[in-house]
Amino acid sequence: MENFIEQLTPTQKQELERQFAIYSNGVQEIVPIQELKNKIAKSIIQKTPLKVKLGLDPSAPDVHLGHTVVLNKLKQFQENGHIIQLIIGDFTGKIGDPTGKSVARKQLTDEEVKHNAETYFEQFGKVLDMEKVELYYNSKWLSTLNLEDIINLAASITVARLLERHDFSERLSTGKPISLHEFFYPLMQGYDSVELESDIELGGNDQHFNVLMGRHLQEHFNKEKQVVILLPLLEGLDGVEKMSKSKGNYIGVDEAPNEMYGKTMSIHDDLMGKYFDLVTNLSVEEKVQIKEDLENGILHPRDAKMLLGRTIVKMYHSADAAEQAEEHFKTVFQKGVLPTDIPEVIWNGEEQLSIIDLLVQLELQKSKGEARKMIQNGGVKLNGEKVDDVQLKVVVINEMIVQVGKRKFVKLIKG
Amino acid sequence: MENFIEQLTPTQKQELERQFAIYSNGVQEIVPIQELKNKIAKSIIQKTPLKVKLGLDPSAPDVHLGHTVVLNKLKQFQENGHIIQLIIGDFTGKIGDPTGKSVARKQLTDEEVKHNAETYFEQFGKVLDMEKVELYYNSKWLSTLNLEDIINLAASITVARLLERHDFSERLSTGKPISLHEFFYPLMQGYDSVELESDIELGGNDQHFNVLMGRHLQEHFNKEKQVVILLPLLEGLDGVEKMSKSKGNYIGVDEAPNEMYGKTMSIHDDLMGKYFDLVTNLSVEEKVQIKEDLENGILHPRDAKMLLGRTIVKMYHSADAAEQAEEHFKTVFQKGVLPTDIPEVIWNGEEQLSIIDLLVQLELQKSKGEARKMIQNGGVKLNGEKVDDVQLKVVVINEMIVQVGKRKFVKLIKG
Known part of the structure; x- marks a missing residue:
């Protein structure tokens, strides 16, 4: 590829640096950085x-903040006039997993x-301007490939290279089966880029x-090579695992404002900087300022988290x-006052039972063990009074x- | 599959044993033996x-005795009324090797x-009755497969299983590349069996x-599984390597009678039994008799080899x-008499030169080193006189x- 960077005027050079600063903020990796700069330069010079x-997996459409990390990055490109190509991987979705072993890949x-x-x-649409987005279904081109095309595609890659993929090499070495067709999913995803240039x-x-x-x-296929931008994975509410629906540690973009705010307030303090970077639409300067203020003690972590909560609710609902x-x-x-919308439960159970049994029967705790721990940690109250005794009999x-x-609140209504 | 063997009458049982004895003679492996017997039984009962x-590689059509090992086995099936399906692998032939690395797989x-x-x-046609043979080109069905079909095909096999193939595992472990498309050749060959049942x-x-x-x-694909019959590889004239054109150690089925007979006479005595078994159309009884007679010293190895030569020439030419x-x-x-058809070479070279240079210039030996060895081994004669001196100056x-x-003979005609 021609060197466009050296053809830039000083003003255009500034524009390149401005865009690059935005796109590179908060990312994990850019492969390769210099090519990204050159592509931006080309786009500035050629006004294209x-x-x-x-690419999107068509089987899991529940969008949570973990997904918005990449959406926010796309939005930055969109705001600077670039074209977003969303590809629904419907071809693989419609095939499912022919071995029937993967639940995630049901047909x-x-x-x-x-x-x-x-x-x-x-x-x-809560993040991107969907009117400007180009939407594709990859079955359009993948379903037209025949065996000869596929042989040609497969000839471009070695088995050793595919086995470099961490999960493949791990499965092969531990004797867990890899079906040959699984080797094709990365090839298909890659072929989408060939088709869409x-x-x-x-x-x-x-x-x-x-x-x-x-x-x-x-x-x-002798096309100009794409640049790859990898974004960090967002830890969920547990602060440990990647945010995902199946882990239950997520904040959905469709959740109600109170839920969204409350969940945000529960994240670990350590993760706040990352959340500001990855899931808010604040400017790079604002993000830097917040992190500095936190570090210097000018901003109290609780206040920062409340700002985070407000920002997120504002993004998906309103100010x-x-x-x-x-x-x-x-x-x-914060004030210790009871909420006004406590769910009511009709109680047809025993008149008198242990506090542990009560918590489990109300499904406020999953097991007796967990209920005991919660009481010992001072996390259980009856009519606002903390319960200290794990043996307490409740009338x-x-x-x-x-x-x-x-x-978590429940109001018991005697049935 | 139903058990047909137990449904056979005593006469049919004899017929099964007769056929099985023929088909199993001289083979390396039958997978599985019992299923072959049951298939024969089914064919006897149902009269089908x-x-x-x-399957045939369309790129190497020069047939030599190495190929006839399998052809002779096919002939046995044909003589018992079964159908021979010859598949020309034209699909892979027309694709060639997309990586361009394999000379053998040129497009x-x-x-x-x-x-x-x-x-x-x-x-x-020199072995089989070609009028009764069914000929197929596998592009007919392979070219109609689309990506979905191929994903389904690939899902049936694991990567670990493919890596069990000796040459794949060896290449992977020694870091030699395996292109992904190579995994497809066995699948395609296998799919031919699905298509042709x-x-x-x-x-x-x-x-x-x-x-x-x-x-x-x-x-x-829920079809009745084929039985696999593997035949031994035939060592070539060198007695070591598999007979192949590229090794130059072959006897072609198109060669002239004298060449064919002469080459046969040059095979190692140790290999005679194997050649009788694998490349002649003698009956199982005759083959057994010859091997017994050889072992007991009733038959002289030279006479046995002459019988082998006659048999082979008779098969591909005439009695x-x-x-x-x-x-x-x-x-x-045998009599040391010169043949009548010695090729003549017009000699315009030096009048006097070393015996070694003469052999090399006449291209009777490839190098001076080889010429020297041949003389030392007593393999060079001038006008019927053995040459003993590697330094000999020849006029x-x-x-x-x-x-x-x-x-090898040459007659020099002074130019």
Whole structure:
């Protein structure tokens, strides 16, 4: 590729640096950095937008903040006039997993794929301007490939290279089966980039191998190679594992303002900087300022987290909703006052039982062991009074309020 | 599969044993033996022929005795009324090797494939009744497969299983590249069996993995599984390596009677039994008798080899040609008389030169080193006189006959 950077005027050079600063902020890796700069330079000189690709799995359309890490990055490109290419991987979705072993890869009907794509579209609309997004279904080109095309595609890659993918090498060495067709998923994802002539592909850091495949195949087909931007994986509410629906440690973009705010307030202090970087739409300067102020003690972590909560609710609902969610939170949790919307449960159980049994029967705790721990940690209250004795016998009275942790309440109505 | 063996009448049982004795004679492996018996039994009861498959590489149509090992086995099936399915692997032939690394897999045009198939047909006609053979080109079905079909096919096999193939595992462990498309050749070969519902597939012992793939894929597609019959590889004239054109250690089925007979006489005594078994059309009883007679000293190895030579020439030419070739051989080599058809070379070189230079310039030896060795081994004669001195200066005289080894002669005509 021609060197466009050295053809830039000083003003254009500034524009390159401005865009590059935005795109490179908060990312894990850019492969290769110099090519990204050159592509931006080309786009400035030729006044043509870059094509920025994101591939989507059609089977899991529930969007949470973990997904928005990459969406926010896409939005930055969109705000600078570049084209977003969203690819629904419907081809693989419709095949499913022919071995039937993977639950995640169950076979989808055309209707399911379409419905899931619409769900994506609706939820992505909370971040991106969907009118400007280009949407593709990869079955359009993948279903036209014949065996000869596929042999040619497969000839471009070695088995050793595929076995470099961490999960493949691990499975092979531990004797867990890899079906041959699994080798094709990265090839198919890569072929999408050939077809769409993408300039850039975004992905989570765990997609390293797959998104680089696009670069490899474009080269094989004599196309300009895409640049790969990998984004960090966002830890969920537990502060440990990647945010995911199955782990239950997520904040969904569709959640109600109070839930969204409350969950945000529960994240670990250590993760705040990362959340500001990856899931808010604040400017780079604002993010830097917040992190500095936190470090210098000018900003109290609790206040920073409340700003984070407001910012997130504002992004997915509105400024008003953000204020109300914050008020709600303050009332319930900070002032120790009971919320007004406590769920009521009709109690037809025993009149008298142990506090541990009560917590388990109300499903406020999963097991007796957990209930015992929660009491020992001082996390259980009856009508606002902390329970100290794990052996406590409770006499159930009407409208008794059982509280577990900061945010779980139940009002018992005697049936 | 139903048990047909137990449904046989005593006469039918005899017929089963008769056929089985023929098919199992001289083979390396039958997988599994019991299923072969059951398939024969089924064919006897239902009076339907078995479908016996052989796949052919369309790029190498020069048929030599090494190929006839499997052809003779096919002939046995044909003589018992079964159907021979010959499959020209034109699909892979037309693709060639997309990486361009394999010379053996160069891309063939439609015309080349057709021409090579005709050559096969013509040369196979020396063993099989080609009018009864079913000929297929596998591009007919392989070219209709799309990516979804291929994903389904690939899902039936694990990467670990493919890496069990000796050459794959060796290459992977020594860091030599395996292109992903190479994993598809065994799958395609196997898919041919699915398409043709073959009952039996024949192959050389080095095809173990590939022919078993047909069995595996038939099972995947809920078809009756083929039985695999593997035949020993025939060592060539050097007695060490597998007979092959590239090694120069072969006897072609198109060669002239004298050449064919002479080459046969040059094989190692140790290999005679194997040649009788694998490349002649003698009956099982005759073969057993010859081997017994050899062992007991009733038959002299030289006489046995002459019988082998006659038998082979008779198979590919005629009984008369066999007699004449034997006479020719006796005259030239056994009685020490010169043949009548010595090639003449016009000599415009030096009048006087070293014996070593003469042998090299006449291209009777490739290098001075080889020429020296040949002289030292007593393999060089001038006008019937053995040359003892590697330093000998030769004065070239008209019609001088130079002999190297038993069968290379040149008559020098002074130019």
